Every structure is written in structure tokens, then in C-alpha cells.
Amino acid sequence: MTTRTPLMAGNWKMNLNHLEAIAHVQKLAFALNDKDHAAVEVAVLPPYTDLRSVQTLVDGDKLKIKYGAQDLSAHASGAYTGEISGAMLAKLKCSFVTVGHSERRQYHAEDEPLVNAKVKAAFASDLTPILCVGEELAVREAGDHVAHTLAQVDGALKDVAAEQVSTLVIAYEPVWAIGTGKTCGADDAQEVCGAIRARVAELYGQEVADAVRIQYGGSVKSGNVAQIMAQPDIDGALVGGASLDADEFVKIVRFRDQ
Numbered sequence: 001m002t003t004r005t006p007l008m009a010g011n012w013k014m015n016l017n018h019l020e021a022i023a024h025v026q027k028l029a030f031a032l033n034d035k036d037h038a039a040v041e042v043a044v045l046p047p048y049t050d051l052r053s054v055q056t057l058v059d060g061d062k063l064k065i066k067y068g069a070q071d072l073s074a075h076a077s078g079a080y081t082g083e084i085s086g087a088m089l090a091k092l093k094c095s096f097v098t099v100g101h102s103e104r105r106q107y108h109a110e111d112e113p114l115v116n117a118k119v120k121a122a123f124a125s126d127l128t129p130i131l132c133v134g135e136e137l138a139v140r141e142a143g144d145h146v147a148h149t150l151a152q153v154d155g156a157l158k159d160v161a162a163e164q165v166s167t168l169v170i171a172y173e174p175v176w177a178i179g180t181g182k183t184c185g186a187d188d189a190q191e192v193c194g195a196i197r198a199r200v201a202e203l204y205g206q207e208v209a210d211a212v213r214i215q216y217g218g219s220v221k222s223g224n225v226a227q228i229m230a231q232p233d234i235d236g237a238l239v240g241g242a243s244l245d246a247d248e249f250v251k252i253v254r255f256r257d258q
């Protein structure tokens with residue numbers, strides 16, 4: 001059985017300008033110690049306009065905090081006004097990029113083929129995609145949440161090579177639990193995360209499935225993170241609102257103390 005390093009990632013969404021980003025990452029850097037970094041990989045996912053400032057700070061002070069973007073273009077370069085390529089993010093030394101977040105699927109009509117193309121674009125630039133999947137409330141109420149989420153995994157990973165998948169992060173984010181204060185029960189989150197790992201094993205073999213990190217996302221806070229992290233198939237959290245409060249995010253990183 002592979003030991004997977006937990007990944008706590010803060011998805012800032014459309015919050016914090018570049019000056020606020022610097023202050024926020026400085027606070028995190030001041031609070032986090034070597035023991036925290038040895039136990040947990042910590043990442044922030046700021047808006048694009050903050051990335052250069054975050055890179056300068058992380059590089060300059062040799063911080064162990066990783067960072068990445070919230071989206072990328074499916075295209076490598078060219079006439080795609082407003083888009084940002086994987087190569088541009090790699091040049092800024094981003095480690096991660098979220099792909100297929102439910103807010104992109106919902107407000108920007110991102111469908112499975114586009115999410116699949118973005119996963120491939122991320123890998124092509126040596127970025128680790130954090131592939132977001134999860135069902136809406138009506139789907140859960142109909143009892144179709146596992147099938148729905150696995151279909152999203154299948155679609156996103158179409159024609160992606162096994163060596164790449166073993167480095168992937170998959171975030172299970174039930175849409176009804178995002179920003180609502182309603183957390184998915186730890187058992188319910190484990191049900192889906194376990195099913196995702198089983199699906200990766202079916203598609204790519206057990207070794208790949210054991211290596212893939214699966215996060216839970218949706219109203220994660222210091223008060224519920226320990227229960228979530230106690231689940232065998234949950235290897236971290238993708239944190240929205242609570243990641244904007246540095247003290248709270250540090251407590252989430254220290255989930256073992258909560």
C-alpha cells in the first residue's frame with residue numbers, strides 16, 4: 001500500500017488581489033513550520049493576476065508552499081483571447097492547476113470533452129491537474145451520485161496515459177456542499193472517494209489507483225477536517241472559503257491536531 005502525502009489546497013476563487021495575496025502567503029509562511037511541511041503538502045490556488053507575485057515571494061524566501069492556477073486553456077497557444085496556457089503557468093513554476101471545477105462547468109459551460117482536453121493540456125506542460133468532480137443536489141437525491149461522479153472521471157481521463165494518472169489529484173466536490181456550509185458526511189464522502197479509487201484501479205490498475213490522491217472539497221473547515229481526513233480514501237482537502245482566513249487554513253493543514 002502506497003503512503004500518500006496529504007494535500008491541502010486553498011482555492012481562493014475570485015478573491016484577493018496581488019497585494020493581498022502577498023500578505024496572505026506571508027502569513028501562511030510565518031505560521032507553517034518544517035514539521036507541517038514534512039507531514040502535508042500545502043498549496044494555494046490564487047487568481048491568475050496574483051501568480052507572479054506569489055512566485056516571487058515563494059522563490060525569494062524559498063518557501064515550501066506550492067501554488068497553482070484555477071484553470072488553464074485547452075489550447076497550447078494562439079488566437080484565444082483571454083485564455084492562459086499551461087506553458088505560461090509552468091513558466092511561473094506553478095505545480096498545480098484545477099480542471100473542471102463545478103463553477104467552471106456551471107458558469108462557463110465546461111463539458112466532459114473540454115475537461116478532458118484541459119487535463120491533457122495540464123500534463124503536456126508538466127502541471128499536476130486537480131481534477132474536480134461531483135454531483136448536484138438533485139443527482140444525490142436521486143441516488144445517482146456515484147454513477148454521475150464516475151462518469152465525470154471516465155470522461156476527463158479519456159486517452160490519458162497511466163504514468164500521468166498516477167500523479168493526478170482528483171477532488172470530489174459535491175456541488176451542494178460548496179460554499180453552502182453543508183458538508184457531505186465523512187462516510188458519504190468516503191463512499192464516493194472509495195468508488196473513484198476503485199474506478200481508477202479498474203481503468204489503470206491498483207498501483208496507479210494507490211498513488212492517485214483524492215481530495216474532498218465542500219465547506220471544509222478546521223471543525224470538520226479531522227473527520228474527513230480519517231477516511232481511508234481521502235488524502236486531502238480542496239478548501240474554498242476557509243482558505244481565505246490564514247489562521248483557519250493553517251488549522252486545516254494541522255488536521256491531526258483538531
Ligand SMILES: O=C(CO)COP(=O)(O)O
Pocket residue numbers: 011101173177178179180181217218219220238239240241242
Ligand atoms: O469549491 C470549493 C473548493 O474548490 C469548496 O468551496 P468551499 O470550501 O467554500 O465550500
